[in-house]
Amino acid sequence: MAFVSRIFFAALAGCLALDIAAAAEAPVAYKLSPGDTVEIGIASIAERTQRAIVQMDGSIALPEFGMIPVGGLTPAELQTRMEAVLPTKIVHQRLPDGREQMIVIKPSDVTAVIAEYRPIYVTGDVLTPGQQTYRPLMTVRQAIAVAGGFSLLRSRASQSGPDPVDLRRDYESIWGDYIRDYFHGARIRAELQNQAEFDMQPPQGSPLSNALISAVA
Structure with a gap:
């Protein structure tokens, strides 16, 4: 115990x-480190949400934007960094009729969050x-x-060595056997001396409770 x-x-x-x-x-x-996954969205471009894992050098790779350093940034700083970097790039979007359209990204169109934590x-x-x-x-x-x-x-x-709980249990078990033999001897001596009772005082130093001693005796 x-x-x-x-x-x-x-x-x-x-x-x-x-x-x-x-x-x-x-x-x-919280600060971004290798293993985190970020999600970058651009509201002005339909279905333009990308996820990227922070690499060992602290950067993320985004198609059309290249490598962007984000290691050590907080979520708020990540948002600020993306709002500053993405609008500097020109994005081409292919329309349903096959024509290409240039999209101008505004800072307010950009969202950046941590999608999965390392x-x-x-x-x-x-x-x-x-x-x-x-x-x-x-x-x-x-x-x-x-x-x-x-x-x-x-x-x-x-842990190394014997378990203290097991040692304590063995210690009390040995004391129980000793007290049982102790009272058995006291009972025999009383009978040999024609005494109706014998001393129920346990041996000095016994760690057992009185209730347990009574049960053993």
């Missing part, structure tokens, strides 16, 4: 630390460690909950 208590209080202390940190600091805006990885003594889906404003505590919460079984499996 002492081991379980340590796990509980360690988790509680961690949660309290997260709460204190969250209260002390303002929320930090995954996060939760490791350690959780039920299902590994890759997890990130959600906006997700906290560490929420990420642990998504991973199934703290797992006592995994913690036991990863």
Whole structure:
């Protein structure tokens, strides 16, 4: 039980630390990194919505617009960057009759959002460690909950040496056997001395409760 208590209080202390940190600091805006997927739309061009994954160099590739650096930008900064870059390009659109039409893009026509967030990885003594889906404003505590919460079984499996819980159970079991033999001997001595009762006081240092001692005796 002492081991379980340590796990509980360690988790509680961690949660309290997260709460204190969250209260002390303002929320930090999400910034684009490799693995994120952005969606770029142009209202003035029908069916012109494109998705692009942020590459390792922090850029995205958009047909007709080329490589655009977006790494490290917040969602608001991404919108501003697209409003500044896309209107500088001339876009050609083919009409139903086969003719081509040049489209002038206005900043107000551009939309830019994060379509999919790069995954996060939760490791350690959780039920299902590994890759997890990130959600906006997700906290560490929420990420642990998504991973199934703290797992006592995994913690036991990863620890070196005997399990403290098992040691405690074996310790109390040995004491139970000793007390049973102790009272058996006291009962025999009382019978040999023609005494109707014998001393029910348990041996000094017994870790067992009075109720358990009475059951064993």
